[in-house]
Amino acid sequence: MAPVISSISACAVCGIPATLKCAGCKNIVYCGKDHQKIHWRKGHKAMCKCIELKTDEIMGRMLCATRDIKQGEVIFTEKPLVIGPKLNCHPMCLGCHRFLTLKPKERNFYKCSRCNWPLCGPDCEKSQLHVPECNLMAYRNFKAQIDAQVGLEPKKEAAYCTIVPLRCCLLRSSDPGSFQRLMDLQSHLEKRIETPLYRVLKANLVTFIKTILNLDFDEETILKIAAVLDTNAFEIRHQHKNIKVRGLYPMAAMMAHSCVPNTAHTFNEDFEFVLIASVDIPKGTPIYTTYGQTLQGTLQRREHLRQNKFFECFCERCGDPTELSTFAGSFICSKCRSGKMIPMNPFEVAAPWKCSTCENSIPALQVINGNRAMLKEISELDQTNPKEFEAFILKYRDTLHGTNTHMLQVKYALIQLYGNIPGFHMSQLNDAALIRKVDLCRELLEVANELEPGYSFFRGYLLMDLQAVLAIQAKRDFDSKVIDREETLKRLTEAQDLLKEGVLILGLDPSLKDFISEKTRELNQIMQF
Numbered sequence: 001m002a003p004v005i006s007s008i009s010a011c012a013v014c015g016i017p018a019t020l021k022c023a024g025c026k027n028i029v030y031c032g033k034d035h036q037k038i039h040w041r042k043g044h045k046a047m048c049k050c051i052e053l054k055t056d057e058i059m060g061r062m063l064c065a066t067r068d069i070k071q072g073e074v075i076f077t078e079k080p081l082v083i084g085p086k087l088n089c090h091p092m093c094l095g096c097h098r099f100l101t102l103k104p105k106e107r108n109f110y111k112c113s114r115c116n117w118p119l120c121g122p123d124c125e126k127s128q129l130h131v132p133e134c135n136l137m138a139y140r141n142f143k144a145q146i147d148a149q150v151g152l153e154p155k156k157e158a159a160y161c162t163i164v165p166l167r168c169c170l171l172r173s174s175d176p177g178s179f180q181r182l183m184d185l186q187s188h189l190e191k192r193i194e195t196p197l198y199r200v201l202k203a204n205l206v207t208f209i210k211t212i213l214n215l216d217f218d219e220e221t222i223l224k225i226a227a228v229l230d231t232n233a234f235e236i237r238h239q240h241k242n243i244k245v246r247g248l249y250p251m252a253a254m255m256a257h258s259c260v261p262n263t264a265h266t267f268n269e270d271f272e273f274v275l276i277a278s279v280d281i282p283k284g285t286p287i288y289t290t291y292g293q294t295l296q297g298t299l300q301r302r303e304h305l306r307q308n309k310f311f312e313c314f315c316e317r318c319g320d321p322t323e324l325s326t327f328a329g330s331f332i333c334s335k336c337r338s339g340k341m342i343p344m345n346p347f348e349v350a351a352p353w354k355c356s357t358c359e360n361s362i363p364a365l366q367v368i369n370g371n372r373a374m375l376k377e378i379s380e381l382d383q384t385n386p387k388e389f390e391a392f393i394l395k396y397r398d399t400l401h402g403t404n405t406h407m408l409q410v411k412y413a414l415i416q417l418y419g420n421i422p423g424f425h426m427s428q429l430n431d432a433a434l435i436r437k438v439d440l441c442r443e444l445l446e447v448a449n450e451l452e453p454g455y456s457f458f459r460g461y462l463l464m465d466l467q468a469v470l471a472i473q474a475k476r477d478f479d480s481k482v483i484d485r486e487e488t489l490k491r492l493t494e495a496q497d498l499l500k501e502g503v504l505i506l507g508l509d510p511s512l513k514d515f516i517s518e519k520t521r522e523l524n525q526i527m528q529f
């Protein structure tokens with residue numbers, strides 16, 4: 001079906017360019033009130049809002065479908081309450097949020113003439129995102145001290161941790177309603193307050209807001225704001241603009257977590273949150289996003305959720321020792337060499353692990369330590385050298401099966417390296433490397449089909465990678481007379497089908513328009529063999 005997002009700038013009735021948004025779902029636009037009324041009577045009334053807020057005993061507030069939602073439908077779009085730098089980030093412009101780099105011959109970043117924070121240039125001094133905080137900092141004579149290091153890679157600056165909480169504090173007077181919505185969000189402050197991070201925030205963030213800027217906020221409110229952000233904020237990436245920030249979206253923040261989500265989300269050019277149904281969602285079903293990383297095994301995902309979001313996940317994947325038949329958290333039994341080790345109780349960290357085939361069993365600590373060692377080894381691999389990743393796979397092929405989490409992470413890294421880095425661009429890959437990339441994409445797609453099914457961006461990118469390499473392989477085999485015209489056409493048709501599905505998924509993210517056009521153009525060119 002056609003993704004609804006494509007209709008965002010055209011009247012839903014007559015198709016002419018339009019800007020009047022439906023106030024209910026904010027997904028449809030009209031050229032005027034008349035067409036809005038017609039559309040409402042024609043059925044939009046039943047389609048408009050498809051979610052409602054409910055409260056669950058375990059998950060707390062959550063969103064649920066009020067009607068059947070179709071795969072690919074935009075569930076809602078939402079403006080951010082606040083956006084800005086992540087806790088500890090590389091120097092970025094506080095006006096447009098692009099990361100900053102020195103141009104040739106420059107010795108330092110452009111600095112705001114009033115508060116001295118690094119910016120892109122004079123235009124960003126006037127950005128509405130920066131002006132309120134700049135006014136306050138200038139009034140209090142605060143000058144930021146962030147400098148570029150000539151000839152060195154930029155380093156992360158902890159001072160950025162103050163900006164988003166400050167923007168939240170400023171909402172109290174500029175937009176009290178939004179400030180209240182923010183303060184009503186879940187924070188887990190009572191647990192966060194005991195952590196080392198919050199001891200640091202107590203020292204630097206609270207001092208900055210209360211003492212340096214002299215704002216009338218007590219320590220608990222400032223730390224609660226930080227905790228609300230840590231519990232609810234989303235990471236926003238606009239790779240094409242070199243932007244990575246965090247943003248708070250009160251409605252999106254209501255989504256519960258599942259390790260097998262039924263939605264995917266993206267952010268448009270205005271940093272609006274766009275939520276898409278990645279699969280059909282039946283009426284009454286909770287709307288799930290994922291707070292974790294799909295390729296991690298259950299032990300790691302549950303640990304992440306416990307440490308960062310303070311809950312135990314009881315989703316279908318977490319409860320299944322085989323992780324929906326992917327065996328992502330398992331490894332090969334060292335006794336029988338054919339079975340896979342699975343947890344006897346995946347909800348219990350300390351529960352022993354046993355072989356799926358023989359009687360072998362081992363303590364949980366052995367698994368935890370083994371995972372730790374693997375993660376350390378992977379983090380030490382040269383991120384630009386596929387040979388090191390291939391060597392890892394070879395080294396552990398008798399211990400880790402193909403869909404073990406560490407193998408999956410390494411294979412995913414290889415997919416991104418082959419075809420994309422100097423020395424390994426598509427045209428430089430030999431036939432064996434092309435075959436390798438095809439196999440890796442197919443393997444990862446099989447896993448993605450189970451763990452992030454449907455219209456997930458994970459699947460979308462894999463489909464795009466696979467079609468590109470299949471097309472190049474077919475063209476090369478045709479040129480060297482390994483296959484005839486008919487076989488070439490057959491293979492290119494497969495690539496075309498994969499591209500079509502990839503475009504359908506990635507097309508839901510407007511910022512990927514150029515990427516999609518480029519991939520489509522490349523395949524069309526090869527199709528003219």
Ligand SMILES: C[S@@+](CC[C@H](N)C(=O)[O-])C[C@H]1O[C@@H](n2cnc3c(N)ncnc32)[C@H](O)[C@@H]1O
Binds near residue numbers: 059060256309
């Ligand atoms: C972003 S908030 C979601 C909204 C939250 N339920 C509320 O009432 O404000 C994240 C928090 O919701 C709860 N939560 C979300 N998904 C959950 C799940 N699958 N199981 C248990 N708690 C969950 C946890 O407390 C988590 O830290």
